[in-house]
Amino acid sequence: MKLIRTFLTTLVPGLFVASGGLAAPSALAAPTAVLLHPGGALVQHESVITPDADGALRLVLPPSADPRSLDLTVPGHSVASLRFEDSPALEASAVTALVARRDEARRELVNVSDALADLDARRAYWRQPPVRFSGLNPLNESLSELDDIMRRRLASFGQEEAELRQRGEELTRQIEFFTRRIAQAGGEAGDGAPLTRLAVVRLADSGAATDSGAEASAASAGKSGAAPLTVRYAYNLDNAGWRPLYRLEARPDAGRVDLSLEAELWQRSGEDWSGVPLVLSTADPRQGMTPPSLRPWIIRPRPAASPAPGVAPRAASQMLLTAAPEMAVDAVMDSSAAGAAPAAPLYLDGAAFASWDVGPRDVPAGSPLRLPLDHEELPAEFSYLLRPSLSAGAYMSARLDIPGPRYFPDGEALFVVDGVSVGRAPFSLSGGDSRIYFGRDPQVSAVMTRNSQQGGTQGILDRRQTYTWDWDIRVSNRHSRPVTVRVEETAPQSQDEQITVSVSSSPEARSEAHSLIWNLDVPAGESRNIRHTVSFSAPADMPVQPGR
Numbered sequence: 001m002k003l004i005r006t007f008l009t010t011l012v013p014g015l016f017v018a019s020g021g022l023a024a025p026s027a028l029a030a031p032t033a034v035l036l037h038p039g040g041a042l043v044q045h046e047s048v049i050t051p052d053a054d055g056a057l058r059l060v061l062p063p064s065a066d067p068r069s070l071d072l073t074v075p076g077h078s079v080a081s082l083r084f085e086d087s088p089a090l091e092a093s094a095v096t097a098l099v100a101r102r103d104e105a106r107r108e109l110v111n112v113s114d115a116l117a118d119l120d121a122r123r124a125y126w127r128q129p130p131v132r133f134s135g136l137n138p139l140n141e142s143l144s145e146l147d148d149i150m151r152r153r154l155a156s157f158g159q160e161e162a163e164l165r166q167r168g169e170e171l172t173r174q175i176e177f178f179t180r181r182i183a184q185a186g187g188e189a190g191d192g193a194p195l196t197r198l199a200v201v202r203l204a205d206s207g208a209a210t211d212s213g214a215e216a217s218a219a220s221a222g223k224s225g226a227a228p229l230t231v232r233y234a235y236n237l238d239n240a241g242w243r244p245l246y247r248l249e250a251r252p253d254a255g256r257v258d259l260s261l262e263a264e265l266w267q268r269s270g271e272d273w274s275g276v277p278l279v280l281s282t283a284d285p286r287q288g289m290t291p292p293s294l295r296p297w298i299i300r301p302r303p304a305a306s307p308a309p310g311v312a313p314r315a316a317s318q319m320l321l322t323a324a325p326e327m328a329v330d331a332v333m334d335s336s337a338a339g340a341a342p343a344a345p346l347y348l349d350g351a352a353f354a355s356w357d358v359g360p361r362d363v364p365a366g367s368p369l370r371l372p373l374d375h376e377e378l379p380a381e382f383s384y385l386l387r388p389s390l391s392a393g394a395y396m397s398a399r400l401d402i403p404g405p406r407y408f409p410d411g412e413a414l415f416v417v418d419g420v421s422v423g424r425a426p427f428s429l430s431g432g433d434s435r436i437y438f439g440r441d442p443q444v445s446a447v448m449t450r451n452s453q454q455g456g457t458q459g460i461l462d463r464r465q466t467y468t469w470d471w472d473i474r475v476s477n478r479h480s481r482p483v484t485v486r487v488e489e490t491a492p493q494s495q496d497e498q499i500t501v502s503v504s505s506s507p508e509a510r511s512e513a514h515s516l517i518w519n520l521d522v523p524a525g526e527s528r529n530i531r532h533t534v535s536f537s538a539p540a541d542m543p544v545q546p547g548r
Contacts, residue, residue: 041240062269069236080204102178240267244411283353394444
């Protein structure tokens, strides 16, 4: 059953009126289904609630629930009004338990502070006792015994003080820890009692047709509505979400890349979720209801002072050179799976966003939780990109062979080569074929050496200035396996018809997008050489900027 679409199209939004009164809450219902997206959660409930004596239905919501997003329906009834109240959190809530432990630590810390104050008073008493020993001989045996008692007593105060101060530091750390956990779980971070939000719903008679009769209808419903009613409702939760975490391990000897995807998810509703059917989505299904407006396209002269627009260069060290297209997948949630054991996450395709059905899961409030989503061994063709005029470094890349169109959402990835971590970087992947960069490989290099640079003038009647550069590019492979390399250099361009440019290389280069490209296979432990010559000529009286 496509649960998301069902309740998005059938639930009826209510009328929202703020209210600050307090009321005794009913039990907080466990979610029947949850959809987590990177910016929050879409939470669904189905509860059986008995109306109060005044006919009102009271629904307990997390304090972070967005009241504007609440969709609510009572089968067989229509909603006359809906308002919200703040109420003390239930004693069984996760936040309340944390607050109780923090308060216990605070009380003990007060006792420790009192004990330190008492210790200071006792130390002062023994250092200056009120007893006077006038007329006694200092060598008197009783006085010597008293001196020994005072010395041992004062020494014991130091040990007792150290123990009390150590305990006070431990309690302070506990209080700070519980305060953070309370905030992470969705409760308050201050000293007030934790609160929850109460939705108070009044129903109208099915025959009520006017607003003026709403209150009377609600009263009538209260007198006759003692029977429990089924209430279905859903809302957005802001302090929840998930993010993708990847591990990409290059295995050049095996010709593959091992891709693992995990989901790091969290929820701070103030309540632990137990056995909740869970779907992870890459987008909020309740957003994007209307299409974006088109912006004007105006072509006009560029002001002389404005710099020409340019495209930011993409460094070879970038881990990914391809961009992900617009997300295109749909989410499906099946509440009938609530009683089933957790199964392998199911990847779902559709027309709006990508999603994974991870089945019933326990998601505690507060601390993040990680779930494995996917692991694939993808065939890959490995090669190295070198730009020797910039650096001798070689950047290993893998062109993945992905069976069919796939989409992996934006996330953080750990890049690994043969079991060794090479760094972290943002990552996303889409389409059937993409190239991924795994950083520099010190075992492969290209050194560019300039053999000569010459300039002069030729001709008698048509005198022309000439410049010639001659380089050797030596590509070395220190691996025990052969490698394929792609060497790139900038192709010279003439900006004037009177300037002629010539390029010759051995082996011959291929020209592509103002670049010169050599594709070479370099055997294990060997090197390959590229001889590269560039020359240009121009009229002798023309000022020329060589560019090198």
